[in-house]
Amino acid sequence: MKKFMNEAAAMVAESLEGFVSAHGGLIMFGAERKFVRRRHLTPGKVAIISGGGAGHEPLHVGFVGHGMLDAACTGHIFTSPTPDQIIAAIEETDTGAGCLLIVKNYAGDVMNFEMAAEAVLGRHRIETVIVSDDVAAQGAARSSGRRGVAGTLIVEKILGAAAEAGVNLAGLKALGGRMETQIHTMGVALSGVTVPDTGRATFTLEPDEMEVGVGIHGEPGLYRQKIADADTIARLICSTILADTGLQNGDRALLLVNGFGGTPTPELYLMYNVARRLFEASGIRILRSLVGTYVTSLDMAGLSVTLSLLDEEALHLWDAPVLTAALQRGRHDPTGGC
Amino acid sequence: MKKFMNEAAAMVAESLEGFVSAHGGLIMFGAERKFVRRRHLTPGKVAIISGGGAGHEPLHVGFVGHGMLDAACTGHIFTSPTPDQIIAAIEETDTGAGCLLIVKNYAGDVMNFEMAAEAVLGRHRIETVIVSDDVAAQGAARSSGRRGVAGTLIVEKILGAAAEAGVNLAGLKALGGRMETQIHTMGVALSGVTVPDTGRATFTLEPDEMEVGVGIHGEPGLYRQKIADADTIARLICSTILADTGLQNGDRALLLVNGFGGTPTPELYLMYNVARRLFEASGIRILRSLVGTYVTSLDMAGLSVTLSLLDEEALHLWDAPVLTAALQRGRHDPTGGC
Known part of the structure; x- marks a missing residue:
């Protein structure tokens, strides 16, 4: 460590x-x-x-x-x-x-x-x-x-x-x-995490393994499988989310691709690209997007995909100005942007 | 990889x-x-x-x-x-x-x-x-x-x-x-990087080693030494920067602590905390700060510290509004903020 x-x-x-x-x-x-x-x-x-x-x-x-x-x-x-x-x-x-x-x-x-x-x-x-x-x-x-x-x-x-x-x-x-029922997230990890206090890894993956369905506390996920390419991982995540959401053709959503701390931003954008196409192919309209490292698990390599239904009220509130250390947005037109 | x-x-x-x-x-x-x-x-x-x-x-x-x-x-x-x-x-x-x-x-x-x-x-x-x-x-x-x-x-x-x-x-x-002569950066790495094309690491560090004086292309740095605690690493970096800058007591500066891709944000803030104290103890006034992962080397674990002289003109221009994917700031008062 x-x-x-x-x-x-x-x-x-x-x-x-x-x-x-x-x-x-x-x-x-x-x-x-x-x-x-x-x-x-x-x-x-x-x-x-x-x-x-x-x-x-x-x-x-x-x-x-x-x-x-x-x-x-x-x-x-x-x-x-x-x-x-x-x-x-x-x-x-x-x-x-x-x-x-x-x-x-x-x-x-x-x-x-x-x-x-x-x-x-x-x-x-x-x-x-x-x-x-x-x-x-x-x-x-x-x-x-x-x-x-x-x-x-x-x-x-x-x-x-x-x-x-x-x-x-x-x-x-x-x-x-x-x-409560409008936000759906699923995560995968390419590594466990090492907690500074103990110096011990919470779980260990082989060089060709990934952990599916992880949370953000280094706990193991649902199951472990061979690592796959980005398209395959995105299909796995997006189909699980879609099965959960009950979203209909034409529904509008926010797509968040979130890194767990050890995954470089370009990989997040690559996964965003694949996930967005998959959701859009299912008839979901991605109106807003956020890609970055926001909710982490120390330095875990991995990411989560979140699909959140955007009704008129939620869209309006999402677009409202915000001024925090990690998220800043003024009164400019956020169309299509983050 | x-x-x-x-x-x-x-x-x-x-x-x-x-x-x-x-x-x-x-x-x-x-x-x-x-x-x-x-x-x-x-x-x-x-x-x-x-x-x-x-x-x-x-x-x-x-x-x-x-x-x-x-x-x-x-x-x-x-x-x-x-x-x-x-x-x-x-x-x-x-x-x-x-x-x-x-x-x-x-x-x-x-x-x-x-x-x-x-x-x-x-x-x-x-x-x-x-x-x-x-x-x-x-x-x-x-x-x-x-x-x-x-x-x-x-x-x-x-x-x-x-x-x-x-x-x-x-x-x-x-x-x-x-x-050209007002910006001074030094970086250290806790890991090499693996280039996706080749699957090969550019250099490999032992579990107790760090690389001092690295750039952002995975090239080895100036020398390798045993890893040290944050205070010691910050002293090494800050003294090297101060020796280079010619900054005088009372000079005003911007302090940037930048992650290389694989280092979690809390570690960057911890190093910022130490570096800021060291620079201030040397009489430098840190007027502006930026902490985050901005200039990376794939997923390298490591960071760089940048000290940049802020004359009146540079301060005014640094504070001007900006609207980009990675840096957004409106017309609010940036005093002491990022």
Whole structure:
């Protein structure tokens, strides 16, 4: 394991310090460095708070800023933030309109965000949206078995834009509910990951193997198979997603191809190219696209493909301006662009 | 070698097709797909054209758009674009004010851009700026021995902003000349790279080794040593850069920490944190920062640190709005931000 770091135990804190230092115009540490928040809060706007283990950067801290999150809580690597961190974020960023918590569907995350919500009961109005976009576990019920993966950034973008537009807490909760069945992600890995603390790989692949249906915590996927060319991998992913979506001919969608940390951008664009053609051949209209390394699993080589239904409301909110470290877009015409 | 690709020979073309498809609002292919250009040219503005081998993405295609490049020519992996490509880009994007060519200092690139400039002599006014920011070869004269590496994106941003502001060809050439001694980059690698065509690694490091003074074409660096912690690596890089710059106490600078493709963003922020402290301890004022994966060497694990002097003019141009696939910034206050 080769990494740019000092002591493994201090890695997350040192990296966050650099992040806040580099983007000091947009963000700052919250109380006692328990979370990262916008430098300027908007009174009367619902505060959007997310968080999760470190190792998925730029998710979530990279999405703190105008048009997305108000605060993000970072735990240790692949470890949920503590209720204490989440409570501190709620207390500092709730300006009176309540807080919406966006939580990836992992037992630890769900539990700690729930504990935080209970702890502030009576003092803050809280609603929670659980993201569970991973289609790999086809049989599992969305509410229990499905993990929250790259689609989380779409939820954060769309709910963040809605909050910015003045939608209230109940409206955001309802919008989050409608999005629950609209986002579908599947991932493949060409390598496992090595966790800095332990120096151990979470799983090891042979030089000719790939892991299909992986999440973002280095856990093994659904199955392992011989590595294939990009066309074959894209067919496997896209057909699994299409079987899950129930999308109809003529439906409009956002296509996100997301790298897991160790995959170069040109490979992501190559896979985007193949996936877009496959979806379009199935009658889906790809109206918006995003290609890049956004929701990661340390330095894992691999990627995920996300297809998200874009109704008129979601399209409008996706196109709204955003100013965060990892995603910036002004009021220009986004047609066909990222 | 595991990569998301079909045939190695088609990799660059397939990836570029995906890139143009994903960012169709901003960019398009030029004639016969020989280059990527802005969708909308500005009549009377000097056209800024760059290019180089593939394998460095998002450089250069990711920087085509308002405020940076008008066109970028991509060669095969680590191979200069042909004069034919560059000539086509000149002919299509010169709207009457001439073309400025930004060329990284490699023999093949310099030769092919020169041949293109000669071929259009009398029909187009052409000036060229050679980027040679790599300080690793301390003894070498800037004009011959030093490679153009991550600092290239700073040259493209600043000259692109100047062209957008209406500076003419002679003014841009002069500005490029002034920047020549202001940008200083040094890189280290934790791995070699595997070129898809050959499937061979350009160099191989032991599990406890790093390569110091590397460029972006997988060539070996100055020397190899035992891997060290982030503080030690940063001291090595920053002291080499400071010895080269001649920067004085109180000078203002831009700090760029750039990943080579296989290094996760949190490690880049960690190194940024250490490097910023070291430079500030030397009296340099870090006014602007950029941290990310911008100028790459396929999937090489490693990074470079760039320190660039920011006089009043450069600061103003760095802050100007930009709208490209890889770099977007509106008219907000960039103080302390990226």
